[in-house]
Amino acid sequence: MPRIFSGIQPTGIPQLGNYLGAIRNWVHLQEEFECLFCLVDMHAITVWQDPAKLKEQTLQQAAILLAAGINPDQHILFNQSAVSAHARLGWIFSCIARIGWLNRMTQFKDKVGKDREKHSAGLYVYPTLMAADILAYKATHVPVGDDQKQHIELANDIAQKFNYDYQTEFFPQIKALIPPAAARVMSLRDGTKKMSKSDPSAQSRIELLDTADDIAQKIRRAKTDSNPLPGTVAALNERPEARNLVEIYAALSGVSVDNVLLQFEGNGFGPFKEKLTELVVATIDPIAQKARSYLKDPDHIKTILHTGAEKAKAIADPIVEEVEKIVGFIR
Structure with a gap:
């Protein structure tokens, strides 16, 4: 059975965009793949986290995934x-990856803006850790x-370079599974911005621990x-907030935006x-x-x-031990 790895940062409470864009899909993937779902707390500390809050949010994140149907x-x-x-x-992949590759990573540029020198080295090299997350399990x-x-x-580039440098076919090619109709959920306060766990306004998002009254x-x-x-999708193009609510309705009801507009x-x-x-x-x-019930224990x-x-x-240790032998470490 093909093996999937997927990670989510345990910072903030997952919101509707996380559910529609990732979590709901994870639940379905369990039917056809061997799945590893990881709370990537090491990635979380690439920016400073309050230790007590990180522990709390890791448990919250786990509770929500379990409640959503992760088995x-x-x-x-x-x-x-x-x-x-x-x-x-x-660490091994940080020594395999080239600085030029990391310099091209657009997400790092987007996150740091003009304050590149003030950010952690971990934030810069975290794509190599992301590659390790995946390839530690092949x-x-x-x-x-x-x-x-x-x-x-980038993970594939690192794997290929490792294989080439050490004359091996150890690491497989990774395929990105991009949902064909993943919902892009925007802020409830600004339809031009993505719904985000980190938005200062809790009114901008629907969190997966919200009560019915909150929602x-x-x-x-x-x-x-x-x-x-x-009556038409084209008429929504200049109305971002209206388009966002219609697209949320369509994503949750499993019908097209055209059909939602036909109805309303x-x-x-x-x-x-x-x-x-x-x-x-x-x-x-x-x-x-269900998540609140889990959090009681x-x-x-x-x-x-x-x-x-x-x-x-049990899966990763033998794989990484073999990598360490390949690079010349004494085991």
Whole structure:
């Protein structure tokens, strides 16, 4: 069975965009792949994290994944720092990767802006750790958004260079699994910006621990315009907030944007928001309730993560030990 590795940073509470863009897809992938789902806490500290908050959010993230349908009995759920193979292989890959490759990584440029010199070295080299996350398990497939495709290309470059430098065929080619219709969920306060866990305004996002009342309030307050809903997609192009709400409805209901507009053409946003609230609550509230139930017993969550880490080590340790032998380390 093909093997998938996918990671998510345990910083902030996952929001609707994370669910529609990644988590929902992960649940479906469990049916056809051997899956490793990783809370990448080592990536999280490339920018400073409050230690107590990082622990709390790691448990919250795990609870949400379990509540959403990740099955730790059939697959593997663990936190990255519990498996030393990631760091060991990450260092080797930092010595394989070329500075020019890292200089071309657009996400680093986007994150640091003009303050490049003030950021951590870890943030600069974290794509090599990301490559190690995947290849420590010889994973062949990685579900990613379009904005992460460059990282998979770099991981393949590193793997190919390792194979070439050491005259081996040790590492496989990685395929990016990009969902064909991944929803791009935007902020409820600004339809030109992506919905984000890190936005200062909690009103900009629907979190996967929100109550039904929280969700209703946020959708009611979501920014819109004064015009009724149009009948065509083209008419939404200059109305980002309207387009965002319509696309959320389409993604959750499993129908096209055209069909949503056909259903609600001519309606104001009051009635539409009521229907959207019903749909979001029906999707998110059961996950939030289950997650809050898990969080009442944090030791149980820790046991699941510990068990997952042991399973992950059983796969990764022999692979990374073989890499260390290939490069000449005495084992």
